[in-house]
Amino acid sequence: MAVKKTNQKEKADTLPMLKTVEQMSKVSGIGENKLRDLMEKRELEFIQNGNRRLIADVAIWDWYERTKVTAGREIE
Numbered sequence: 001m002a003v004k005k006t007n008q009k010e011k012a013d014t015l016p017m018l019k020t021v022e023q024m025s026k027v028s029g030i031g032e033n034k035l036r037d038l039m040e041k042r043e044l045e046f047i048q049n050g051n052r053r054l055i056a057d058v059a060i061w062d063w064y065e066r067t068k069v070t071a072g073r074e075i076e
Contacts, residue, residue: 018047018054028060038063 016023021039025032035055038044045059 024055
């Protein structure tokens with residue numbers, strides 16, 4: 001039986017749509033504890049699948065858009 005070799009581009013194209021906290025932390029650069037805290041406070045959308053919480057990329061971008069501080073604006 002032949003084993004198909006995959007390259008990095010093929011692996012990148014097959015990333016899951018929903019990611020675990022650990023996976024999303026690596027992709028987004030946001031720490032696992034921060035992601036869990038945001039989910040606990042209901043500031044970040046997620047799907048509960050048994051004991052696992054799965055996060056979509058769009059949920060991170062939605063949170064980013066709601067909490068970002070634009071350039072040139074004073075922080076009070």
